[in-house]
Amino acid sequence: MAEAETPNRSPEIRKDKIHNRWVLFSPARSRRPSDFKAKSNPQPNNQTECPFCAGHEHECAPEIFRVPADSTNDWKIRVIQNLYPAVSRELDFQNPVSLVGDVAVSGFGFHDVVIESPVHSVNLSDLSPAQVGEVLLACKKRIEQLRSCDSIKYVQVFKNHGASAGASMSHSHSQMIALPIVPPTVSARLDSMMEYYKQTGKCSLCDIQPNELLIAESDHFISLVPFAATFAFEIWIIPRDHSSHFHEIDSEKLSANST
Amino acid sequence: MAEAETPNRSPEIRKDKIHNRWVLFSPARSRRPSDFKAKSNPQPNNQTECPFCAGHEHECAPEIFRVPADSTNDWKIRVIQNLYPAVSRELDFQNPVSLVGDVAVSGFGFHDVVIESPVHSVNLSDLSPAQVGEVLLACKKRIEQLRSCDSIKYVQVFKNHGASAGASMSHSHSQMIALPIVPPTVSARLDSMMEYYKQTGKCSLCDIQPNELLIAESDHFISLVPFAATFAFEIWIIPRDHSSHFHEIDSEKLSANST
CATH class of the missing domain: 3.30.428.10 (HIT-like)
Known part of the structure; x- marks a missing residue:
């Protein structure tokens, strides 16, 4: 029923x-x-x-x-x-x-x-x-x-x-x-990153200074707690070399860095 | 310690x-x-x-x-x-x-x-x-x-x-x-309502047609489930007369309608 x-x-x-x-x-x-x-x-x-x-x-x-x-x-x-x-x-x-x-x-x-x-x-x-x-x-x-x-x-x-x-x-x-x-939160982030680029000529993710918030680093990636995290235990994994799409990642880098 | x-x-x-x-x-x-x-x-x-x-x-x-x-x-x-x-x-x-x-x-x-x-x-x-x-x-x-x-x-x-x-x-x-x-979600909503007003000449909240989503109504307010609710059990209470600020509400209306 x-x-x-x-x-x-x-x-x-x-x-x-x-x-x-x-x-x-x-x-x-x-x-x-x-x-x-x-x-x-x-x-x-x-x-x-x-x-x-x-x-x-x-x-x-x-x-x-x-x-x-x-x-x-x-x-x-x-x-x-x-x-x-x-x-x-x-x-x-x-x-x-x-x-x-x-x-x-x-x-x-x-x-x-x-x-x-x-x-x-x-x-x-x-x-x-x-x-x-x-x-x-x-x-x-x-x-x-x-x-x-x-x-x-x-x-x-x-x-x-x-x-x-x-x-x-x-x-x-x-x-x-x-x-x-494209979900509004994603397009808002892309707009924000474009605005940062126009103002500074740099990518805001590449421009992050990990300092004391660094958790780990390898040859191709760094992981850190973002300065203005919105959740407890929030962690970002960022490629060292500028990269705009996950699917464009080099297969060798992926396997070598999944530690 | x-x-x-x-x-x-x-x-x-x-x-x-x-x-x-x-x-x-x-x-x-x-x-x-x-x-x-x-x-x-x-x-x-x-x-x-x-x-x-x-x-x-x-x-x-x-x-x-x-x-x-x-x-x-x-x-x-x-x-x-x-x-x-x-x-x-x-x-x-x-x-x-x-x-x-x-x-x-x-x-x-x-x-x-x-x-x-x-x-x-x-x-x-x-x-x-x-x-x-x-x-x-x-x-x-x-x-x-x-x-x-x-x-x-x-x-x-x-x-x-x-x-x-x-x-x-x-x-x-x-x-x-x-x-x-002003939190970004609030200013985004205000921007959206302004855009709606420019396009239609109307307030998007006043323009809501409750239809089958109506929960209750009184002389001064209606309560309903919004068409595109983002949470289960989400309910909005909307004044019948256009009103932009909660603190401008008429004291008499408040007491008469808190049912």
Whole structure:
């Protein structure tokens, strides 16, 4: 009975005309299951029930690719569709032009999952630097596929670690969302960086002086707490050489620096 | 020993030059006590230990005013300074001009508390419409005092209900923060509303068609779920007659409509 009442509408992107921003509505997200028992007491379930584990591939949404490409049961990484996507790759793209009134366009986009290990109990932090490099290379490869779609304007890679961070599955994974719009917070940051460049002739990220806020450094990256952090434990990883896109990163640098 | 290591620095407002925004840092906030035992199991403590209860006024930061003004032990509402303020009224105001580099200005501002009832167990929703009207009038009066300070550019009234919403004290209260800057989200909304006005000649809030999203209406206000809500259970209360400032509201309307 309750099942019959579950909302089954397609995702849509609604215009908030007061704030002049777009808000993503995704009824399907509320249907996704969780293997965390409770947010206040996150006890990952037994791996025999986990669809992200090796041997359970048939319980997942379609696979996009795996690493190594020619592996069978011995895969190391799988990139798959999200079974409960926030946006839908099956909808037609509608250009979200600015109109007066209550406007909504289809929630077109791609929402993928990167399973970072075939083993349930292995976290990203348990992997070797070379293995973490392979995960990042899988993200890079998928971004390059997504950006070949003309309607896609922005791709975000993110990882929720633990139930209180928003994760619903305890098996180590990242997610990727590709959208037909650039989110306002991102375009505001790009505008701000362009303004800084016009004023100083420099990139504001390259211009950061880590000083006492430095956490670690390697040949190609530095990691630090930003001077005006907005969250506790906020950390930025910045390439030493100016680089504007994650997917343009050198594969060798990625593997060598994932420490 | 741990006490001696507690940070005791003044609040400051730091410039995030990457995002071109200001971030408030307030070390004192982490020292504030809570009478909620745990976030996952909010059990308000006994009222004998609550500084917001009648008879415990001496345990609070200085009072700004009370309602009725000439009351003694029989007060109904008290507006007091926050003992653990996010901003400090004792700091000098520094104009946060845009500069290159890591810039921080003093965390000048006012952070007040409105104790909505002398009785520990009474929630705002337990009050009569006339009593809720008196709480809103107390907010209006304090806003009018704060805006007479030339350096204050923005006042926000907010209420955290329950520990998981961020409240540290279970006794019913609201808070008010007065800042020397207009937060970027607020100026972005004002810019957006101005743009809508230029395009249509109308106020975008007055132009809202509640339709099926209407929750309640009275002579002077409507309450509704916004078309592009960004949170579950988000509700807006909008005056029927165009009004640009909360503190300009008619006292009679407030008391008549706090249902």
